[in-house]
Amino acid sequence: MLPLEVNTEKISVYARMWKYLLLFFILFVSALCLAAFPLFFRVEGEVISFDWEPGMEAILQFLTGTDGHAPGSVRDLTDYSNFGEMFGYSAFTLWFAGTLVLLVGVPAGMFFSKISGWPKSVVGFLGIIPDFVLAIFLQLVVILIYRKSGILVLEVASVYDQVAWVLPMITLTLVPLVYLVQFVSGRTRQILTEDFIRTAKAKGLSRIKIYMHHVFRNLLPSIRGQLHQLNATLLGNLLIIEYWFNSPGITRFLDTRDYYYPLMAKTLICLILIYWIAYGWMRLLLWLIGKRLAHD
């Protein structure tokens, strides 16, 4: 009997593809159901009852089209004509914040692993403060400077065509940055206790070579494993920050006070898209950095 050769590499690529397709299908269905959730409950007096019909009807109408509209379409509303620009604002904000967090957080974390005492406690405290409290402090600083000097150094919120960029970006970036610095710092300390570091030190390798070739290389897989959590934190914070600063991003359409199912569903699906664009970019960035700095 001839040996049966199976190309295991091809099978694992197909298996991965199917798993990602399954994941995106689950995310798509979850977005449709989540957007319909407010319709699943009816409040009559003091009684809250569950009724799946209005929600299911809204989902089916969105998918199959209704009143002459195409499937998945949204009727024109105030602000909706700017949907594309607002999508661009949110996508750019998440992409830029993610890039900043990675490029600053990883080297800062490696440096921070040698720090102890009160700076460590201060950074730790910064990491537990919620994003909207940081937003309040930043706004307060700018407002106090304005009251004393009459100079508005930065926009504290977006109003009409005056868009606030810097304060929302700082607020969005700071909490995930502190988290990444603490994670990288802890992991660096762990790697520095390994035997191969002692061997490299005994062989006379310089500190920089040890950090780049041995510490950083072993850090990369751990950082890759944290990307989903980091990006999810960034996306969750984006919702809060865009609301607090009144930013012109698509999260504005998630205000359930003006509830309209097709717009909710479309916005959630776009947020999933924004998430995966940012995640894909961060994976690529890590791969490029690894290729350049942590290679054989």
Added chain:
Amino acid sequence: MIKSGKLAMWIGVGMLGIFVLLAWVGPAIAPYAPDHEQAVEFKKINGITEVSTAPSPPSKEHWFGTDRYGRDLLTLYLYGLKYTVFVPVVIVFLQLFLGVSLGCWAGLSGRRRPVSHQVTGGLGSIPVIIVLYFLLYRLGTNTPVPVIYLILLQGGILVVMGIGPVASAIQQRTEELKERLSFKVSLYLGASHRWLFRKHLFPFLKEDLMLLFLKSMISTLNLIGQLSVLGVFLGGTIEKVSPTGMESVSRSFETIGLIAQERGALIAGHDWLILSPLAGYLLLLSAWYLLLSAMEKKTEGKYSLYPHL
């Protein structure tokens, strides 16, 4: 000489004790009733009658100032403090209790995850805040259900959302502890799951659980804060039309809700509306952080190896 870690711990415990006391007796010592509204006040200063309209800044009569409806902010803070102090503790305790039970059972029975890592990792990409916002919004807004029932409902949903990560972490730790020789010997000698948990798992999980409790407390407080920013207040939301558009305010006067409902206060020059409850909230957060910091220092010192560089 008291070590700094222990000092931080005792300061944290002391601060928490004060907050528990304030939360318990708050309504009894509040200077006004929470529904006492005084939108316009007339004061005679040096023979001249001065008019102050709500919201008014801190004064002798109102230490924290008044809100837009002329209600005393210190009173609202004292009435809402019990929800900020006690509700997150109950939520986290239930999350840990159920999460540890599920995680240990899964670890001891050798359950494998039914779905692959790519799918579960990708599903972890859904931010909890977005899911909770959609789950809780309609349930709590302008719902004429007593505050306590809404808190039970909202708290229940928060508990359920938090069990998964705890169970997953405990299952992983249980699987690591199962490799210990003492565990295997006990298992082969016919020990029950209950015995194995009591004698071989819990002693090692104790410290992890304390750290997990403190970290979960802080993250639950932050989650409640983020939900409040989006108009989902713990204890219910009152949404009404105002001259500036739709406004949402907290029904229960929970502390973080009092902060989050005043988004434009700094820009409007009514700093005290945000800063008064914010000071109270940061002190509570600092107390939990001091405990967490002391616990982390204790664990780090005990188990860490010495770095070679």
